[in-house]
Amino acid sequence: MNKLNTTLVILTLNELEGMRVIMPQINKDWVDQIIIVDGGSTDGTIEFARKSGYFVHIQRKPGLRNAYMEIYDLIEGDILITFSPDGNSVSEMIPPLIKKMEEGYDMVIVSRYKDGAKSYDDDFITAFGNWFFTNTINLLFGSEYTDAMVMFRAYKKSLIKDLALDKDETYTPEKWFCTNISWEPILSVRAAKRKLRLGEIPGDEPPRIGGERKLQVIRWGGAYFVQFLREIFYWK
Numbered sequence: 001m002n003k004l005n006t007t008l009v010i011l012t013l014n015e016l017e018g019m020r021v022i023m024p025q026i027n028k029d030w031v032d033q034i035i036i037v038d039g040g041s042t043d044g045t046i047e048f049a050r051k052s053g054y055f056v057h058i059q060r061k062p063g064l065r066n067a068y069m070e071i072y073d074l075i076e077g078d079i080l081i082t083f084s085p086d087g088n089s090v091s092e093m094i095p096p097l098i099k100k101m102e103e104g105y106d107m108v109i110v111s112r113y114k115d116g117a118k119s120y121d122d123d124f125i126t127a128f129g130n131w132f133f134t135n136t137i138n139l140l141f142g143s144e145y146t147d148a149m150v151m152f153r154a155y156k157k158s159l160i161k162d163l164a165l166d167k168d169e170t171y172t173p174e175k176w177f178c179t180n181i182s183w184e185p186i187l188s189v190r191a192a193k194r195k196l197r198l199g200e201i202p203g204d205e206p207p208r209i210g211g212e213r214k215l216q217v218i219r220w221g222g223a224y225f226v227q228f229l230r231e232i233f234y235w236k
Contacts (some may be wrong), residue, residue, distance in 0.1 A: 004102055006031045006154070007077030008094070010085050011067060012049070013039035017210025018086040019048055025091040030098070033076045037067040063180030064151075069166055081154045082184070087209035088121055089152040096201055097154050106196040107155035107187070110203035111147035117202035125217055133185065133221075136228055143192035146200055149185050149224075163190040164235065173226040179219035181227070189231050 008031040012019065028034065036049045036056040049056050057074065059067045068082075079101055083089045093110050100108045112119040112130070119127070134148040164170055165183045174181045191198055 004079045004098065005077045006079045006081060006098055006101075007033040007035060007075045007157075008081045008083055009068070009071065009075070010034065010036050010054075010083050011039075011064060011151070012036060012041060012045050012085060014041045014043045014045060015086050015210070016041070016043045016045045016048055018208065019045055021209055022085045022087060022089075022091060023049075023052060023054075026094070030094050031077070031081070035071055035074060037071055039067065064182035065165070065171070066180070068160075068183065072160065072166070075157055078157055079154055080157050080160075082151050084151055087207060088205050090203055090206065093152070093201070093203045100199055100201055101154045103199075104197060105199040106159065107153060107191050108199040108201060109145070109147055109150060109188075110152040111145075111200040112150060112203065112205045114146040114200050114202040117204050119205040121205050121207050129217070129221055133224060133228070136225070137185070137189055137192065140228060140232060141189055141192040143188070143198070145188060145192075145198075148188035150205075151182070151184055152203070152205075153184065155187065155191075159187065159191065159196075163187065163194070165190075170235070171223075171227070173223045173230060176226065177219045177223040179216055179223055181220055181223050185224050186227060186231070189228060190235065193231070193235070 034054055036054045038046050038056055038058050046056055057071050059070050097108055130149050134145050137143055137148045160166055
């Protein structure tokens, strides 16, 4: 079992209420580096994070994948964990997530639907959407995911370049829907297409704590679905 150098990336946008609850639960010794990436909070999130001793990068361009790319050169870990501090991601799952990666996986997902795990934040629309998109990916690309869409996961930093997640042309469908999409779903797709070693561990998703849900159901759903269909022919 190999010890991995790990960076925890925490995405924030007006998440002060959740940060106050979740951040004290994270043991800084679990990982080698913690980066807070903030989308321009105005509720005190940035000040709270800095006062708590965390490095904060304030992103210049909107969208989650732009946030990731802006800190790409700051990521010291070989392994990247993406985490939401709004209560949806359970901090206690970080050590088992790292332990699973140490078994030699390229990516490990904390699945909300594996082995009895449950999302307590889902409504009918999001539950159906997660089921539909995960099964679409499995059908089109021969994978066996139970949760292909979730943010909370660990993966090798090298996949960002290897799977062309850093290329704007990868996300062309988002322009057609006038939105910005993240790269977790396309990461799931391209990792499956490459036949990488992929794993999942079960982990509940509690209800979010405060803040506002940023989900754009129609725009994101349309962009992701077109992106998946495009992947059949577009990228090898």
